[in-house]
Structure formats: C-alpha cells, structure tokens
Amino acid sequence: MTPPRSTRRTRSLAAALPLTIVLATALSACTPLSLFANWGGSPRSSQGSHQTPEAAPTAPPTPRASRTPSGTATPDCIDRVISAAGVYRIDDCENLTVAGSNIKVTAAHLGTLTVNGDSLQVLAQTIGALDINGSLNDVQANDGIGAIVITGDRNMITSHASVTSAIVTGDDNTVVADGGVDGAVENNGQRNQIGAQP
Secondary structure, eight states, X not given: OOOOHHHHHXXXXXXXXXXXXXXXXXXXXXXOGGGGTTTTSOGGGSTTOOOOTTTSOOOOOOOOOOOOOOOSOOOOEEEEEEOSSEEEEOOOEEEEEEEEESEXXXXXXXXXXXXXXXXXXXXXXXXXXXXXXXXXXXXXXSSOEEEEEEESSSOEEEESSOEEEEEEESSSOEEEETTOBOSOEEEOSSSOEEESOO
C-alpha cells in the first residue's frame, strides 16, 4: 500500500536534513572565516601578509663626501713644454721648452730655455742657458743670459745685461748683450751680429 503524499514529503525532508548539515559543515571548512578577519584592519595583523615594495620604508640617502681642496702646494715648474699656439704667463721654471709656432711666453727666472720652431717669442727675467733651433724667434732677458746656442736663421736675442757665451750656426742672427759677452763667441754662419749694442 502506497503511503500518503504528506508522509513521503516528511521522510524526504528528514533524509535531506542531515545531508544539508553535512554540506554546510564541509563548505565552512573550505572557506574559513579567518580570511575575512582583516577587512578594514592593518595589513600587519596577519602573519601571512607582507608589505609591498612601495610601502617598505626607504633609508635616507647617504650624503656624498664633498671634495675638499688639497692642502698641498702646486708642484714647482721642473720640466714644462708649451706647444699649443697662444699667450702664456709662467713663474720660475727649471726647464722650459717652447715648441711650435705662434706662441708668446712671459716668464720669471728660467734655468734652461729650449726653443724649437719658428716665430716664437719669449720674454724672461733671467735665462740660465738658451738653445734655439729654428728661425725668426725673438728671445729677451732683462737680467742676463748664460750660454747661448743658436741653430737657425734670423733669430733675435736680446740681453739687457751680459751673456756668458754664444755659439751661432746659421745666418742673419743677432745677439745683443748690453753688458757684452763674458766668454767665448763662435760664429759659424754669415751676417751674424754677436756682442754689445752697436
């Protein structure tokens, strides 16, 4: 005999109730409420969370060490070479070489002066020794020149004091020494004038 419809519905509900409880428990285990515990809270409250690189604190920039000027003095002029065209002013120099063309140098006391080139001008207080290789050079010293060696033509050397010695190889060179030439004079060319102002 078939049970009435209401009895069947009650049995179906009774059988479905445990199944609903089991499913609800299983779903709650899959989705723990702890996932929503931090909504609106600080990101640090959960151990699993971490800061993004933008939120990480940055150390203040390390100041760069500023360069302080050296307390050491500029080295003396020992061996200097001037070869670029232009006008120069230097102090005392032990060995100065002027090479090239279109160069003008004003100097204090020079131990040795070597001139290699043409149309160079050097004015110094004193010159210990002078060596010229070239032409049309003009060298002057206010207080005297030591030994002079000239190889070239049409060079003009002027000393407002004396000259120690002069060796001239070439033509049309002029060595003017207001105080005369103290030592040997060697003239190995033509039309060279060596000595006191005429």
